[in-house]
Amino acid sequence: MADISTRKVNPLFLREEELRQGMELLFYAYRDFTAEADLLLEQYNFGRAHHRVIHFVSRNPGINVSDLLAILQITKQSLSRVLSQLVRDGFIEQKTGIQDRRQRLLTVTEKGEELERKLSENQRTLIANAYREAGAEAVEGFRKVMLGMLGASDRARFDDEFLPNGLRRRLG
Amino acid sequence: MADISTRKVNPLFLREEELRQGMELLFYAYRDFTAEADLLLEQYNFGRAHHRVIHFVSRNPGINVSDLLAILQITKQSLSRVLSQLVRDGFIEQKTGIQDRRQRLLTVTEKGEELERKLSENQRTLIANAYREAGAEAVEGFRKVMLGMLGASDRARFDDEFLPNGLRRRLG
DNA sequence: CCGTTATGTCAGTTACGTTGACATATTAAT
DNA sequence: ATTAATATGTCAACGTAACTGACATAACGG
Numbered sequence: 001m002a003d004i005s006t007r008k009v010n011p012l013f014l015r016e017e018e019l020r021q022g023m024e025l026l027f028y029a030y031r032d033f034t035a036e037a038d039l040l041l042e043q044y045n046f047g048r049a050h051h052r053v054i055h056f057v058s059r060n061p062g063i064n065v066s067d068l069l070a071i072l073q074i075t076k077q078s079l080s081r082v083l084s085q086l087v088r089d090g091f092i093e094q095k096t097g098i099q100d101r102r103q104r105l106l107t108v109t110e111k112g113e114e115l116e117r118k119l120s121e122n123q124r125t126l127i128a129n130a131y132r133e134a135g136a137e138a139v140e141g142f143r144k145v146m147l148g149m150l151g152a153s154d155r156a157r158f159d160d161e162f163l164p165n166g167l168r169r170r171l172g
Numbered sequence: 173m174a175d176i177s178t179r180k181v182n183p184l185f186l187r188e189e190e191l192r193q194g195m196e197l198l199f200y201a202y203r204d205f206t207a208e209a210d211l212l213l214e215q216y217n218f219g220r221a222h223h224r225v226i227h228f229v230s231r232n233p234g235i236n237v238s239d240l241l242a243i244l245q246i247t248k249q250s251l252s253r254v255l256s257q258l259v260r261d262g263f264i265e266q267k268t269g270i271q272d273r274r275q276r277l278l279t280v281t282e283k284g285e286e287l288e289r290k291l292s293e294n295q296r297t298l299i300a301n302a303y304r305e306a307g308a309e310a311v312e313g314f315r316k317v318m319l320g321m322l323g324a325s326d327r328a329r330f331d332d333e334f335l336p337n338g339l340r341r342r343l344g
Numbered sequence: 345c346c347g348t349t350a351t352g353t354c355a356g357t358t359a360c361g362t363t364g365a366c367a368t369a370t371t372a373a374t
Numbered sequence: 375a376t377t378a379a380t381a382t383g384t385c386a387a388c389g390t391a392a393c394t395g396a397c398a399t400a401a402c403g404g
Contacts, residue, residue: 020231021330022299023205023292025318027224028326030202031245033195035323047359052199059192065382073203078361080383102370102381120195127194130320134313139190141306141313146197148302151207154200158193219390237351250392252352274350274401 036122044089044115049074049082054116057092057106064103071157091115208294216261216287221246221254226288229264229278236275243329263287 037051044050056071057063065083069076083106086092091112097103108116131139147155209223216222228243229235241251255278258264263284269275280288303311319327 016296018303019296019299020292021315022303023227023295024231024329025315025322026202026205028329029318029321030198032323032326033198033321049360055195059196066380074361075363076382077363077384081360084383097381100371100381104382120192123195124188124191126321127191130317131190131194133320134316137309138313138316141310142317143193143197144306144310145302145314146201148305149201149205149298150197151204154204157196157200221391238349246391247393248351249353249394253391256352269350272350272402276351 033123033126037119040119046085047082049078050086051119053079053082053086054091054108054112055120058108058113058116061107062105064097064105066103068106086112205295205298209291212291218257219254221250222258223291225251225254225258226263226280226284227292230280230285230288233279234277236269236277238275240278258284 034048038048041047041051052072053068056068060067060071065076065079069079072079083092087094090109093107093109094104095107097105134142147158150158206220210220213219213223224244225240228240232239232243237248237251237255241248244251255264259266262281265279265281266276267279269277306314319330322330
């Protein structure tokens with residue numbers, strides 16, 4: 001086979017090829033992964049940014065704005081537009097913090113949870129299918145490689161990943 | 173441990189948690205992966221779109237515009253802006269097709285290859301480190317899961333992934 | 345010759361990010 | 375008690391990269 005002979009003759013080329021392939025896998029996977037939700041979002045006049053906000057607020061109920069900004073890594077002005085739309089339309093609620101009254105603690109309303117479920121339904125299916133077809137061992141490898149590609153601060157977010165929702169550590 | 177007890181008590185919750193975690197891994201990995209190249213691109217007044225074009229033209233020398241559009245999945249108007257800048261600045265060359273003179277076949281110039289190397293240097297390092305730390309078996313799992321998440325047409329692009337560059341099949 | 349294809353371009357729009365400057369309420373510190 | 379720092383919000387202007395729709399040109403193919 002051409003591939004095998006190439007493997008033997010030029011292993012360095014294949015290493016390079018392997019890396020390039022990884023880059024492309026990431027590109028295609030991310031795009032295919034977000035494609036369907038994007039279509040749904042259009043019906044609400046929302047964009048991908050709204051989905052991200054709903055997702056992370058749903059995952060971190062009671063999160064404050066600073067911590068959300070740290071996760072999303074955008075400016076407060078950018079978040080403001082998206083967040084105020086979500087609040088206006090009743091998908092997210094803001095409550096003044098108890099210990100620190102400067103904070104606006106964010107939670108997703110039931111209406112918001114419903115939207116989140118709709119938006120992520122296809123994504124969950126995609127991942128679930130990929131996980132199921134690949135098998136538990138492959139999933140472990142997938143997680144290992146993905147975690148290895150994250151920056152230190154993002155990796156820290158997964159340290160307590162198996163704690164129940166309410167106990168998850170805020171910040172990063 | 174909290175995680176193990178939770179696992180036993182509520183396996184369905186953990187399944188959901190596992191899927192959500194996969195979604196976030198993809199989000200963080202993609203962002204961290206592209207962050208550094210984005211900074212470099214600014215110095216050329218280019219954006220991520222330019223990187224994508226250079227990458228895929230470099231990978232598919234002599235590709236025509238339609239096939240490139242099929243890979244990128246953007247409109248020709250969107251590609252036009254980016255591509256004409258890259259041609260203007262001497263990173264990409266267009267040659268009229270030989271069999272079909274309507275086609276503009278695209279190749280990356282030496283200057284373009286140099287830029288591509290610079291841009292992907294950090295990305296290659298990120299992947300290489302993640303691969304090395306995770307081990308060969310994990311990498312196989314990673315690839316399996318990622319491929320499983322792709323749509324059929326994107327998955328087809330990886331059918332001949334181990335053929336040398338010049339022999340890779342065009343289109344999808 | 346004519347319909348289709350490959351490509352390009354003009355014009356207008358949208359989503360989502362940016363910077364900079366400033367305002368307000370609240371907390372923390374000297 | 376005053377002052378500095380923090381958390382948040384907002385106004386304004388801007389840039390990139392995507393989009394749609396419409397039209398133009400050149401070349402291919404029957």
